Amino acid sequence: MSDLLQIIVSGLSTGSIYALAAVGFTLLWQASQTINFAQGEFVMLPAFFVLAAMGLGAPLWLAIAIALVASLLLLGVAFKELIVEPMLPHGTLPLVIATIALGLLMKESVKEFYSAQGQSFPHVFPPEVIRIFGAAISIGDLLNLALCFLIILALQMFLQRTRTGRSMQATAQNPQVAEILGVDIKRMVMYTFLINAALATVASLLITPVYLAKFSNGETLGLVAFIAAIVGGFNQIRGALVGGLLIGVVDNLAAVYVSAQYRTAVPLILLIVIIMVRPQGIMGTSEGRTV
Amino acid sequence: MFIRTLLAASVAALSLAGPTLADDVLIVDVAELSGAGAAAGGVWHDGVVMGFDDVNAAGGILGRMVDLQSYDSQTDPMNSRAMVQRAIDDGTYVLMGTVYSSSTIVNMLVAQQNGMPQFTGSEAPTITAQGNPYIFRTAFGAQMGLPKIGTYLANDMNISRIAIVWANTEFGRGGYDAFMNVAAEEGMEVVADIPTEQAQVDFAADVTRVISSGAEAVFVYLTEEESARFLISARQQGLSIPMAGDTVLVSQRVIDLAGEAANGAMGHVGLSAAAPIPAIQEFSTRFQARFGYTPDHNAIKGYIGAWTVRYVTELIGDFDREAFAKRMHGLCLDAATYPGVLMDVCWDDTGEISRESFLVEVVDGQQAITRTLAAN
Numbered sequence: 001m002s003d004l005l006q007i008i009v010s011g012l013s014t015g016s017i018y019a020l021a022a023v024g025f026t027l028l029w030q031a032s033q034t035i036n037f038a039q040g041e042f043v044m045l046p047a048f049f050v051l052a053a054m055g056l057g058a059p060l061w062l063a064i065a066i067a068l069v070a071s072l073l074l075l076g077v078a079f080k081e082l083i084v085e086p087m088l089p090h091g092t093l094p095l096v097i098a099t100i101a102l103g104l105l106m107k108e109s110v111k112e113f114y115s116a117q118g119q120s121f122p123h124v125f126p127p128e129v130i131r132i133f134g135a136a137i138s139i140g141d142l143l144n145l146a147l148c149f150l151i152i153l154a155l156q157m158f159l160q161r162t163r164t165g166r167s168m169q170a171t172a173q174n175p176q177v178a179e180i181l182g183v184d185i186k187r188m189v190m191y192t193f194l195i196n197a198a199l200a201t202v203a204s205l206l207i208t209p210v211y212l213a214k215f216s217n218g219e220t221l222g223l224v225a226f227i228a229a230i231v232g233g234f235n236q237i238r239g240a241l242v243g244g245l246l247i248g249v250v251d252n253l254a255a256v257y258v259s260a261q262y263r264t265a266v267p268l269i270l271l272i273v274i275i276m277v278r279p280q281g282i283m284g285t286s287e288g289r290t291v
Numbered sequence: 292m293f294i295r296t297l298l299a300a301s302v303a304a305l306s307l308a309g310p311t312l313a314d315d316v317l318i319v320d321v322a323e324l325s326g327a328g329a330a331a332g333g334v335w336h337d338g339v340v341m342g343f344d345d346v347n348a349a350g351g352i353l354g355r356m357v358d359l360q361s362y363d364s365q366t367d368p369m370n371s372r373a374m375v376q377r378a379i380d381d382g383t384y385v386l387m388g389t390v391y392s393s394s395t396i397v398n399m400l401v402a403q404q405n406g407m408p409q410f411t412g413s414e415a416p417t418i419t420a421q422g423n424p425y426i427f428r429t430a431f432g433a434q435m436g437l438p439k440i441g442t443y444l445a446n447d448m449n450i451s452r453i454a455i456v457w458a459n460t461e462f463g464r465g466g467y468d469a470f471m472n473v474a475a476e477e478g479m480e481v482v483a484d485i486p487t488e489q490a491q492v493d494f495a496a497d498v499t500r501v502i503s504s505g506a507e508a509v510f511v512y513l514t515e516e517e518s519a520r521f522l523i524s525a526r527q528q529g530l531s532i533p534m535a536g537d538t539v540l541v542s543q544r545v546i547d548l549a550g551e552a553a554n555g556a557m558g559h560v561g562l563s564a565a566a567p568i569p570a571i572q573e574f575s576t577r578f579q580a581r582f583g584y585t586p587d588h589n590a591i592k593g594y595i596g597a598w599t600v601r602y603v604t605e606l607i608g609d610f611d612r613e614a615f616a617k618r619m620h621g622l623c624l625d626a627a628t629y630p631g632v633l634m635d636v637c638w639d640d641t642g643e644i645s646r647e648s649f650l651v652e653v654v655d656g657q658q659a660i661t662r663t664l665a666a667n
Contacts, residue, residue: 004501006528010495114327118516120548127552130531136529137500210523211492212516212548216326220492255496256503260486261459263496 002134007252013141015248016148021202021225023152024196024239029234030172031192034084035096039104040222042197044148045106046071046204047121047213048114048137060122066202076197103218110215118212124205136231144206151202152241161238168192227267231274232285242283246270298438315358316351316443318343319378320387320593321398326366327490330515330544331589335390335412336361337582338590342597345631353610364389368397374562375401378655384610385410385600390589391514392418392462393489399426410596412589414538415465419641425616427642429592429599431561433466433512435643436537438510439664440559441473443620443650444508444535454483456497456521458513463487466512466537482506491517494524501530508533511540511556519548524553533557541651541658543587546570550656557652557661562595562634565658566649570626570633591633598631599624637666 021043028034036042049067050060058066083102087095125140159165170178171188179185203221211217224247230245247267254266280286320339323332343357349359362378364371367523370395378386379401385408386557389395392415402409410427416434418426444450453474457467463486474481483504485497498521501509511521511534518540534556539545541558552651564575567581574594578586602624607614623637636646650662 003499006502007496007499010499010528014493014495042584046614111325115332115333116325118330118548118549120519126526127523129527132530138527138529140527210520210527212519214516216490217492251493252496252499256500260497264488 001255005133005135006137007248007256009135009137009145010141011249011252012245013138013144013248014207014252015228015245016145017203017207017244018221018224018247019146019152019227019241019244020199020206021221021245021267022228023155023237024199025225025229026234026237026240027192027196027199028077029229031189032080032084032088032170033095034088034091035092036196037099037222037226038106038218039200039225040218040220041103041106042071042075042200042218043207043221043225044215044218045075045110045267046201047208047217048110050205051114051119051121051213054122060124064124064205067205068198070198071201072194075200076194077190079197080193084193091256103222107215107218113279114215118214118284121208121213126174127209139211146204146207152237156237162204164188164191175206224267227271230281231267231271232279235285236281236283239281239283243281246282312512313440314355316355316384317358317360317382318387319381320359320361321364321371321374321378321651322361322388323366323391323394324361324363326364327516328364328394330548331412331539332364332366332388334587335388335593337578338593339387339533339597340584340593341380341578341581341590342594342631345594346597346601349371349601352604353608355610356362358393363493364391364394364398366391366394366600368394371395372398372401374398376499379405379407381583383407384604385612387593387596387600389413390592391460392465393460395426399423402426406612408612409620410599412596413462415461416459416469417465419643423642424620425642425652427599427619427638428644429596430538430644430655432587433462434645435645436559436561436648437466437469437475438476439534439648440510440537440650441470441477441479443511443559445477445479448508448533449507450533451479452482452505452507453479454485454501454504454509455481455514456485456487456494456501456509456511458489458517459486459516460489462514462624463512470510470512471559483509487513487517489514489517492520494521494530497521498530501525501532502528506532508535511536513539513636515539515542515544516548518542518545519553522549522552522556528601536586538562541653542589543585543658544589545587546653546656546658553653554655555653557650558662559648560588560658561644561646561648561650562591563649563651563658563660564591565660566634567663568659570630570635574633595632600631602629602631635666645661 037249046067049070050063053063129136167183168188171185216290228243228247233239255263322336343359362374375398390412394415395411395413457463536558538560546553624632625635651658
């Protein structure tokens with residue numbers, strides 16, 4: 001029983017970090033029909049901003065602040081202005097290919113400028129352990145989980161309870177009508193990109209102490225976040241949350257109770273089952289599309 | 292007239308430029324400079340670079356300077372095979388690398404077919420069990436090292452129930468088989484048998500399995516970054532039993548990556564920068580000054596390999612690959628006469644190595660030697 005509790009808590013902790021990346025996927029899709037296949041690299045990169053700042057002598061808190069600003073500028077503003085804006089008029093597919101290329105560029109650039117070797121990364125939360133019902137639970141895991149829930153809850157409240165949030169939702173649902181109603185849709189879309197960059201930074205700070213900072217981290221994270229977004233529902237923030245948590249827990253349970261060798265296959269099997277049974281995802285809603 | 296002047300100037304410039312490349316001897320290091328094995332291959336390569344720089348500073352090999360080239364295997368066995376073929380086509384005298392056993396087991400066949408002596412940092416037992424007369428280790432195979440740590444766990448620590456976490460790769464399978472044999476011989480029951488994947492990033496579930504197995508100790512046989520991730524997860528999940536490994540788990544690279552989580556890990560190491568041997572400590576100081584990090588066993592392997600190329604070539608008196616490979620078998624080099632090998636070392640007829648080794652424990656982020664073990 002204590003083992004199960006330990007497996008579930010650590011799965012929820014990792015899953016909540018996946019959820020942050022998955023929420024970014026859904027936000028960009030909702031706001032600008034951007035499927036960002038560089039999302040994994042977006043999570044990989046801020047950790048290197050932190051390491052670079054610390055390498056210049058900045059303390060951890062300042063390095064995190066610098067990384068956040070750098071991420072907002074590069075992964076938010078520059079991504080939207082230099083890639084999404086020029087590519088979007090050509091349709092979704094060219095943009096998808098552009099984000100794949102961007103992901104490769106980011107990965108290879110980090111490899112070139114920071115080496116191909118993994119780097120240690122400081123823990124944001126203490127890695128100490130407490131005993132709950134006989135299970136050894138990491139304080140770091142609990143704080144990861146709490147922080148991610150808090151961020152997603154705050155995001156939901158922002159989108160539903162504030163004027164700016166509602167304007168963002170209106171932009172996502174029907175940009176033409178929103179513009180007629182006086183919403184500055186360019187600014188709303190920019191906010192979405194900035195939020196995605198901030199979420200990626202937080203996910204990076206939480207996952208990298210365990211994964212180590214490595215140029216290839218985005219491969220795993222991007223795939224898992226994408227699966228989580230689809231499983232949960234690509235058009236719902238709470239769906240991305242559910243998808244992320246589910247993937248985290250299922251992955252852990254599969255590794256312990258099914259087979260360590262097949263653990264990576266289990267989330268993919270879950271994805272296939274969800275697509276067959278409920279194509280819109282667990283929490284998603286059906287959308288009509290015409291050709 | 293202009294062209295004639297230009298040609299004359301070019302010839303004059305070339306004649307002033309010192310020995311031409313034709314006078315150098317080409318040696319190629321095929322290493323894991325990117326991909327999952329970069330943590331091991333990068334350090335090995337730095338050791339090779341420093342070794343051949345020292346060889347050149349000491350006059351080269353038979354008076355010829357070494358022109359060292361590096362090719363990146365990208366930790367991909369098929370790519371490593373292609374790089375080895377390219378090195379042979381380019382005319383390398385001997386071949387350095389690779390480190391990952393999964394790659395070496397594939398590319399060494401190409402080297403063998405071309406009669407190319409090859410120094411490897413790999414440790415899988417299968418590498419020297421193929422009857423390849425051109426392959427030579429720079430460190431123990433797992434079948435030589437694991438009995439030492441197995442005996443220590445069973446006899447000195449009185450461990451009777453043990454968990455094993457191992458990499459499901461050529462390297463890991465070799466170590467796994469060797470450790471299972473040792474466990475059976477020493478009467479240790481393996482209560483959790485946990486294979487993991489190359490480049491695995493999340494070990495939380497594996498640690499939980501170890502905890503729930505009731506093991507008294509866990510034997511960890513993973514590569515560098517995976518070892519560090521395991522140690523970090525073990526600390527996060529409150530794993531309190533002894534963690535033991537062979538060479539990699541307690542290597543400096545893993546200690547640097549895992550930080551405080553590495554403290555308390557123990558293992559058997561064939562080569563250690565902390566070894567109480569003045570030549571190794573002097574090497575370690577120079578390496579640290581040059582590359583900015585503490586060398587681990589892979590750096591020492593690469594360095595020793597480089598110097599061995601010089602010593603053996605000078606023993607045979609010619610750049611003759613066939614004679615080189617024959618001379619290596621049954622060769623012993625003592626560190627007093629051949630200081631570049633750092634420790635007395637012998638190779639047997641299969642290319643397997645023999646020398647002193649150490650039991651170490653990680654204390655305050657450093658390897659601490661707890662015992663020196665005699666050569667096999």
